[in-house]
Structures are given as C-alpha cells and as structure tokens.
Amino acid sequence: MRNGIDQSRLISVGVVGLGTIAQVAHLPNLVDLSNRFRVVAVADLSAQLAEEISKRLPGPVRATTDWRDLCTDPAIDALLLLTPGDHSSMAADGLSAGKHVFAEKPLCYTVAEAATLGKQSRAAGLVLQVGYMKMHEAVLAKAREALGTIGDLRSVRVIVRHPSDESQLRDAGIVRFDDVDAVVPPSSQAADQTRVALGEVPEEYGRLYRDVLHGSLIHELSLLRAVLGHLPQSIESATAWPIDQLTSLNGGPPCVSAEGIFAADARFQIDWLWTPDQPTYYEQLEIVGTAGSIELRLPPPYATKRTAELVVDNSDGINRIDGGTDSAFNRELRAFHEAVSSGTPGLDAEGVGEDVAWLQRLTTRLALDRAVTVSSEAGSS
Ligand SMILES: NC(=O)c1ccc[n+]([C@@H]2O[C@H](COP(=O)([O-])OP(=O)(O)OC[C@H]3O[C@@H](n4cnc5c(N)ncnc54)[C@H](O)[C@@H]3O)[C@@H](O)[C@H]2O)c1
Incomplete structure (x- = not known):
C-alpha cells in the first residue's frame, strides 16, 4: 500500500489521442479512479497538447507524439485509444504488443475485422473493450x-x-x-x-x-x-x-x-x-x-x-x-478495470x-x- 492505494490493483495506462472525449470524459475519470488507474504516458500528434495534458495530470506522465512508443513501454499495461475514426489497426498493434485495449467507438468498419480482433484478444488473453458507454x-x-x-x-x-x-x-x-x-x-x-x-x-x-x-x-x-x-x-x-x-x-x-x-x-x-x-x-x-x-x-x-x-x-x-x-463513462472504465484485473476478455x-x-x-x-x-x-x- 502506498498513499492508501493498493498498488497491485493499479493498472498503468497510456492514453492515445487527447482531444475532446479524452479531455471531457476519460482523463477526468482516470484521475477520479486513481485507486484503479495510473496514467503513465500520453500521446498526441500535437506535441504541445501532449505536453500540456501531461503537465495537468498527476505525474510523472511522459508525453510523446508517437503512440507506438506506448506499445513498447513495458511499464504500460493498457492503452486507451481515443483518436478519431476507427481503431482497428491501432487495437491490433496494441494487442500484438501485449497491451489490454480500451478503444473508443467505432472499433472497425468491417465484420471481418471485428471477428479477427475478437479472436486476437481472446488468443492473447487480453481485454479489448469498445467505448459503448451507454x-x-x-x-x-x-x-x-x-x-x-x-x-x-x-x-x-x-x-x-x-x-x-x-x-x-x-x-x-x-x-x-x-x-x-x-x-x-x-x-x-x-x-x-x-x-x-x-x-x-x-x-x-x-x-x-x-x-x-x-x-x-x-x-x-x-x-x-x-x-x-x-x-x-x-x-x-x-x-x-x-x-x-x-x-x-x-x-x-x-x-x-x-x-x-x-x-x-x-x-x-x-x-x-x-x-x-x-x-x-x-x-x-x-x-x-x-x-x-x-x-x-x-x-x-x-x-x-x-x-x-x-x-x-x-x-x-x-x-x-x-x-x-x-x-456511464466512469462505470465503463471500472468495467474495463474489472475485466483486466479478473482476466476476463472484455x-x-x-x-x-x-x-x-x-x-x-x-x-x-x-x-x-x-x-x-x-x-x-x-x-x-
Ligand atoms: N463515447 C462518446 O460518446 C464519444 C463522444 C465523442 C467522441 N467519441 C469518439 O472518440 C474518438 C475521438 O473523438 P474526439 O471527438 O475526441 O476527437 P478529437 O479530434 O477532438 O481528438 C482526437 C485527438 O487525437 C489526436 N490524434 C489523431 N491521430 C493520432 C495518432 N495517430 N496518434 C496520436 N494522436 C492522434 C488528434 O491530434 C486529436 O488531439 C472518436 O473515435 C469518437 O468516435 C466518443
């Protein structure tokens, strides 16, 4: 226990994409759920935005413009993918790197990709959750x-x-x-x-x-x-x-x-x-x-x-x-934490x-x- 927090339950996350939904919903909720999550790195194409957000979060939080840095960071357990458009290739790469993945909707545009990603997450024993907060x-x-x-x-x-x-x-x-x-x-x-x-x-x-x-x-x-x-x-x-x-x-x-x-x-x-x-x-x-x-x-x-x-x-x-x-946004992150902690692919x-x-x-x-x-x-x- 450190600061009253059970470290074994803390999931270290890297957040990719720091725009609207990150700032309005997910980052405040990650901070609110500091007994479950610790943001260790953030990535955005905008270097200034990544720097600014990293400073605002309880730190230290690393800032980068290359989200792939987060895939190779052994300190990171899970990625939150909050970039625009679909998240299929990022999700596949994140899972291949051994990270649990929470991806905002839409996950993908094709039925085949949904099936492939489902199989990939199950085979790797990793959680892949889509941001269907409703x-x-x-x-x-x-x-x-x-x-x-x-x-x-x-x-x-x-x-x-x-x-x-x-x-x-x-x-x-x-x-x-x-x-x-x-x-x-x-x-x-x-x-x-x-x-x-x-x-x-x-x-x-x-x-x-x-x-x-x-x-x-x-x-x-x-x-x-x-x-x-x-x-x-x-x-x-x-x-x-x-x-x-x-x-x-x-x-x-x-x-x-x-x-x-x-x-x-x-x-x-x-x-x-x-x-x-x-x-x-x-x-x-x-x-x-x-x-x-x-x-x-x-x-x-x-x-x-x-x-x-x-x-x-x-x-x-x-x-x-x-x-x-x-x-619902807070509850979906708690569900993600629960799925990762209990080893239940999500x-x-x-x-x-x-x-x-x-x-x-x-x-x-x-x-x-x-x-x-x-x-x-x-x-x-
Ligand atoms: N659940 C909801 O109700 C809800 C609401 C709004 C948006 N969303 C979803 O959230 C996602 C993001 O939407 P938004 O409105 O926050 O978009 P946004 O444009 O406001 O922010 C996206 C951020 O991602 C960054 N980005 C883009 N490509 C990147 C990359 N390759 N690497 C790192 N950073 C990158 C951009 O620079 C930008 O800062 C979308 O998938 C959207 O569908 C969900």
Missing part, C-alpha cells in the same frame, strides 16, 4: 427487468436530436493547439475498409457510413442490444435527408430515419436528427408492450456527470427511476460485428432510397 448506464438493469412486466412487445423507437459539437462544447474549455492540422483527411485505410464493407459506392455513402452511422448512430445499436438483447430483425425502409447534406455535407450531416421489424409483432423506428443549433442533445428509447411501456432518457454525451433516467408504466403504475450520480466481439453488419444493411437501404446499389459485406437482409 451500455453501462446504471438504470439498464432495471429497464431489462421491466421488460418482463409490459406484456408482448409491440414497438421499439429511438430518437436522437443531435446538436453540433460546437454548440454542445461551447463551455467545455477544450485545449487545442495549432501545431497539427485540425482536420485530418480520411486515411486510405479507412477508404479501403469502406470498400470491403460496402463495395464501390458513391463517396457520400462512405462518408455517411463512417461519420454518421459509425460516428454516432452505432451507440443506439449498442443500447438496443444492452436493453433488449438484439438488434432490429429487418429494415424495411430508410432515408437520409436533406439531400444536399447527404451529397455535400452543406449544413452538416444528413438526418437518418429507418423503420422495420424489431421482432415478431413488434415494429421499430429510429430517427437520428441533425439539429445543429438546438441547445441540448436529446436521446430517448421508448419500448411499448401490450401491458405497459418503458422510456429511457439518455444524457447528452458531454454532460459526463449526468445519468440516464427510466420511466416504467405498468400495472404497478408509473415508476420514475433516477440513474443517480454514477456516470470484447463483446459478436456484438460489435452485429452492429457493423446492421449498419451495412442500413447503408444498403439508405442507398436504395436513391436507387444506388450497395453490395455490402453483410448482405442486405
């Missing part, structure tokens, strides 16, 4: 319990109203420097993976697939899996609009809606709406059965101290359940692969809406 909301266990009280399922609906990051992060005090370009063009690797995922498609569908579906809507899939145990069975129709936002991103990304069959006799609808100037992010999952309903209201992603709230309406009356103050590999396959089917439907054919890796049904 799956860790405290009230989810009660939502699952309530499913047994609402009769036969009839409808599952998700709505997201997504403001721009500028509007959500106005007062977040994110530190950035101009020693690297702020906008990194999509890597050729991302383009190659998109080709494997979707075949040859107009670039707007590649962008939609990567930036909107994997960048945000994928969270809703992880939430559906966490609460209801599976994804919607089939997508009957889907549309992305306004059209100039789909084709040129004029005014931001397009809105996306899809509907179809969730399961026998239950419909689903998802509406992901780009509402750039709306002051507050809004997200709700509504589950309706023949004998009651469940509403789950999720907090804005950058309101990292807030938690989901649940309303269950059944034969017992209307019951409102508050998620308390134990945030990647829900099948779940990640299912999400990727579902997003490929959704893209196929979205393209069909404009008579564009997509031959996705996952097929169309």
Whole structure:
C-alpha cells in the first residue's frame, strides 16, 4: 500500500489521442479512479497538447507524439485509444504488443475485422473493450427487468436530436493547439475498409457510413442490444435527408430515419436528427408492450456527470427511476478495470460485428432510397 492505494490493483495506462472525449470524459475519470488507474504516458500528434495534458495530470506522465512508443513501454499495461475514426489497426498493434485495449467507438468498419480482433484478444488473453458507454448506464438493469412486466412487445423507437459539437462544447474549455492540422483527411485505410464493407459506392455513402452511422448512430445499436438483447430483425425502409447534406455535407450531416421489424409483432423506428443549433442533445428509447411501456432518457454525451433516467408504466403504475450520480463513462472504465484485473476478455466481439453488419444493411437501404446499389459485406437482409 502506498498513499492508501493498493498498488497491485493499479493498472498503468497510456492514453492515445487527447482531444475532446479524452479531455471531457476519460482523463477526468482516470484521475477520479486513481485507486484503479495510473496514467503513465500520453500521446498526441500535437506535441504541445501532449505536453500540456501531461503537465495537468498527476505525474510523472511522459508525453510523446508517437503512440507506438506506448506499445513498447513495458511499464504500460493498457492503452486507451481515443483518436478519431476507427481503431482497428491501432487495437491490433496494441494487442500484438501485449497491451489490454480500451478503444473508443467505432472499433472497425468491417465484420471481418471485428471477428479477427475478437479472436486476437481472446488468443492473447487480453481485454479489448469498445467505448459503448451507454451500455453501462446504471438504470439498464432495471429497464431489462421491466421488460418482463409490459406484456408482448409491440414497438421499439429511438430518437436522437443531435446538436453540433460546437454548440454542445461551447463551455467545455477544450485545449487545442495549432501545431497539427485540425482536420485530418480520411486515411486510405479507412477508404479501403469502406470498400470491403460496402463495395464501390458513391463517396457520400462512405462518408455517411463512417461519420454518421459509425460516428454516432452505432451507440443506439449498442443500447438496443444492452436493453433488449438484439438488434432490429429487418429494415424495411430508410432515408437520409436533406439531400444536399447527404451529397455535400452543406449544413452538416444528413438526418437518418429507418423503420422495420424489431421482432415478431413488434415494429421499430429510429430517427437520428441533425439539429445543429438546438441547445441540448436529446436521446430517448421508448419500448411499448401490450401491458405497459418503458422510456429511457439518455444524457447528452458531454454532460459526463449526468445519468440516464427510466420511466416504467405498468400495472404497478408509473415508476420514475433516477440513474443517480454514477456516470456511464466512469462505470465503463471500472468495467474495463474489472475485466483486466479478473482476466476476463472484455470484447463483446459478436456484438460489435452485429452492429457493423446492421449498419451495412442500413447503408444498403439508405442507398436504395436513391436507387444506388450497395453490395455490402453483410448482405442486405
Ligand atoms: N463515447 C462518446 O460518446 C464519444 C463522444 C465523442 C467522441 N467519441 C469518439 O472518440 C474518438 C475521438 O473523438 P474526439 O471527438 O475526441 O476527437 P478529437 O479530434 O477532438 O481528438 C482526437 C485527438 O487525437 C489526436 N490524434 C489523431 N491521430 C493520432 C495518432 N495517430 N496518434 C496520436 N494522436 C492522434 C488528434 O491530434 C486529436 O488531439 C472518436 O473515435 C469518437 O468516435 C466518443
């Protein structure tokens, strides 16, 4: 024991990518969980940002611009990958270097990579966890319990109203420097993976697939899996609009809606709406059965101290359940610590692969809406 901390339970981490999500959520939570984690090194393409963040953390913390330094550092047990885009090649390299890996979503763009990474982590006995923090909301266990009280399922609906990051992060005090370009063009690797995922498609569908579906809507899939145990069975129709936002991103990304069959006799609808100037992010999952309903209201992603709230309406009356103050971001890091400490590989590999396959089917439907054919890796049904 040193400073009241059991050193054997401390996991030494290297953090890669020190932008928005690192500064708003993961770094404060790592500090808050100092009885579980110790940040020993940070990496960012921006040397100034890496230096600045290393100084702000309880130290000593090494700063570097080359994330591979962290792979070869024997003092590091685990990597947190918080860079933009997908994290498949970094995750594979981290696992090959013998590190446990926590990767922000999306993990990968192809079903094949999800399977390969799952196999790699299991074979190496290393944890690979994806940053699906919504799956860790405290009230989810009660939502699952309530499913047994609402009769036969009839409808599952998700709505997201997504403001721009500028509007959500106005007062977040994110530190950035101009020693690297702020906008990194999509890597050729991302383009190659998109080709494997979707075949040859107009670039707007590649962008939609990567930036909107994997960048945000994928969270809703992880939430559906966490609460209801599976994804919607089939997508009957889907549309992305306004059209100039789909084709040129004029005014931001397009809105996306899809509907179809969730399961026998239950419909689903998802509406992901780009509402750039709306002051507050809004997200709700509504589950309706023949004998009651469940509403789950999720907090804005950058309101990292807030938690989901649940309303269950059944034969017992209307019951409102508050998620308390134990945030999903904090809980997901505790789950990572638990998985590493107990030697339980953490990647829900099948779940990640299912999400990727579902997003490929959704893209196929979205393209069909404009008579564009997509031959996705996952097929169309
Ligand atoms: N869970 C959530 O709700 C949530 C919310 C926002 C973002 N995210 C995810 O977090 C990740 C990062 O998003 P962000 O908004 O923080 O991005 P960001 O652009 O604000 O920050 C990313 C940082 O990574 C650095 N970087 C890029 N490539 C690098 C490399 N090869 N080596 C070292 N550093 C590198 C950049 O310089 C930048 O500082 C994305 O995968 C995103 O999907 C998740």
